[in-house]
Amino acid sequence: MVNDFISLVDFSGDELLGLLDFADELRAKQHAGEPHPLLFGKTVAMIFEKPSLRTRVTFETGIFQLGGQSIFLETRLGQRETVPDMAKNLERWVHGIVARTFSHEHVLELAEHASIPVINALTDLSHPCQILADVQALRAHKGADLGSLKVAFVGDGNNVFNSWANFAARVPLNLTLVCPEGFEADGGIVAEAQASARGTIEITHDIAAGVRDADAVYTDVWASMGQEEEEAQRRQAFHPYQVNASLMAHAKADAVFMHCLPAHRGDEVTNDVIDAPQSIVFDQAENRLHAQKAVLATLLK
Ligand code: CP
Numbered sequence: 001m002v003n004d005f006i007s008l009v010d011f012s013g014d015e016l017l018g019l020l021d022f023a024d025e026l027r028a029k030q031h032a033g034e035p036h037p038l039l040f041g042k043t044v045a046m047i048f049e050k051p052s053l054r055t056r057v058t059f060e061t062g063i064f065q066l067g068g069q070s071i072f073l074e075t076r077l078g079q080r081e082t083v084p085d086m087a088k089n090l091e092r093w094v095h096g097i098v099a100r101t102f103s104h105e106h107v108l109e110l111a112e113h114a115s116i117p118v119i120n121a122l123t124d125l126s127h128p129c130q131i132l133a134d135v136q137a138l139r140a141h142k143g144a145d146l147g148s149l150k151v152a153f154v155g156d157g158n159n160v161f162n163s164w165a166n167f168a169a170r171v172p173l174n175l176t177l178v179c180p181e182g183f184e185a186d187g188g189i190v191a192e193a194q195a196s197a198r199g200t201i202e203i204t205h206d207i208a209a210g211v212r213d214a215d216a217v218y219t220d221v222w223a224s225m226g227q228e229e230e231e232a233q234r235r236q237a238f239h240p241y242q243v244n245a246s247l248m249a250h251a252k253a254d255a256v257f258m259h260c261l262p263a264h265r266g267d268e269v270t271n272d273v274i275d276a277p278q279s280i281v282f283d284q285a286e287n288r289l290h291a292q293k294a295v296l297a298t299l300l301k
């Protein structure tokens with residue numbers, strides 16, 4: 001297994017399913033109150049350039065539950081010193097680096113210059129921790145036969161979708177991006193996923209066709225962190241793609257609703273959908289804790 005957790009395509013399908021099984025095991029232990037100090041005596045530096053609720057709290061809490069210590073660093077990479085210099089300092093003191101950055105290149109650069117594991121906690125390009133937690137929730141609600149499931153991702157072909165495509169490149173799954181023209185996701189990631197996927201990976205602008213028979217309907221904000229200036233223009237483009245009751249009606253009757261959160265209620269999703277019993281958004285959020293603990297305990301052991 002590779003040393004860093006930067007992209008889901010860096011792992012085999014079996015490795016990803018193994019991490020998910022481990023995350024389930026850690027969830028059971030946590031719920032049972034069973035100690036699991038797998039990172040005893042280890043320290044993790046957490047570099048965040050962007051705001052966070054879920055990622056920060058679940059990493060810090062998870063590291064504590066594993067018996068380790070986290071140090072939160074709110075900073076912009078490459079400004080006070082070079083990224084390689086930062087990497088070469090941190091590797092002398094800590095056992096791992098968690099990084100949330102604007103530039104994906106900065107996470108790659110940290111990994112290149114630090115001998116310790118680097119974990120991608122979201123970049124402009126991808127968000128692998130999110131998808132591991134999402135699939136853990138999807139399996140809990142829809143069973144482990146992911147190859148029989150269709151996930152319709154409605155909205156922006158953004159960092160979260162890119163990581164779904166990375167996952168679908170390695171584990172059989174039917175993934176459809178339903179988006180307005182011009183928001184089709186990273187071409188290289190989609191092409192690579194389509195070339196290696198054992199399930200299907202499709203992109204459509206047709207809402208009814210894209211959502212038809214979906215087992216899960218997923219959405220995310222229309223303007224991601226760093227795209228605030230495009231918000232008004234994006235709202236216009238994405239408005240027809242709002243996940244509301246009439247859009248959900250195209251999916252299977254028992255389809256779950258998924259969102260990485262934070263949600264902009266009334267924009268990409270209506271309250272009746274996100275608050276419905278079929279919404280599993282808080283299971284996804286809880287699983288950030290368990291899935292990231294599995295990644296940390298695997299890479300830092
Ligand atoms: N889903 C997610 O990554 O949430 P935060 O931005 O709050 O960490």
Ligand code: NVA
Nearest residue numbers: 158220224225260261
């Ligand atoms: N696409 C969103 C995800 C937030 C967790 C963003 O990058 O802001």
